[in-house]
């Protein structure tokens with residue numbers, strides 16, 4: 125454990141070392157952007173889910189679509205399944221915490237939509253359930269993952285696996301990738 129004065133430098137070193145490896149994810153990021161843009165162009169929507177910091181990422185990315193990212197353009201359909209405290213507590217309380225995203229997806233998702241599941245471990249059970257529900261509903265599942273991709277990797281139509289075992293560093297990469305997806309969506313839809 126580095127001393128307090130060295131912690132920021134240690135985090136920076138770890139972050140920079142990881143970010144230098146992220147170019148290898150370019151094909152997966154591009155494929156994810158292409159799929160999301162195609163879904164939006166055909167009247168579908170982007171849904172997102174995740175826990176903790178990844179819940180924050182989910183709603184951050186959704187707001188880049190409904191609000192705006194870089195360019196002044198029409199609003200785009202993005203919904204985070206992490207924000208409705210009544211739905212989350214009702215489903216968590218009456219069914220199971222593992223059902224909080226899958227049940228909302230069954231209510232709101234339609235064939236042709238895309239779901240991004242964000243998980244640094246790739247193993248959060250409520251995201252795994254949502255990935256299974258996506259498959260049943262004809263919804264593409266993009267896994268924004270870390271470590272070895274966990275249980276979500278084989279459930280993903282596109283798996284973007286950040287090669288780190290450190291949750292915070294993975295989350296830092298996830299938001300870079302999330303922002304890049306927003307830029308790709310604007311580009312692909314000709315909204316730049």
Ligand SMILES: O=C(CO)[C@@H](O)[C@H](O)[C@H](O)[C@H](O)COP(=O)(O)O
Nearest residue numbers: 175176177178243244245248291292
């Ligand atoms: O932000 C952090 C840690 O940096 C935490 O809130 C973290 O997101 C939570 O522990 C999550 O429950 C972890 O879930 P996951 O990424 O493994 O799916």
Ligand SMILES: [Zn+2]
Nearest residue numbers: 177291292295
């Ligand atoms: Zn965090």
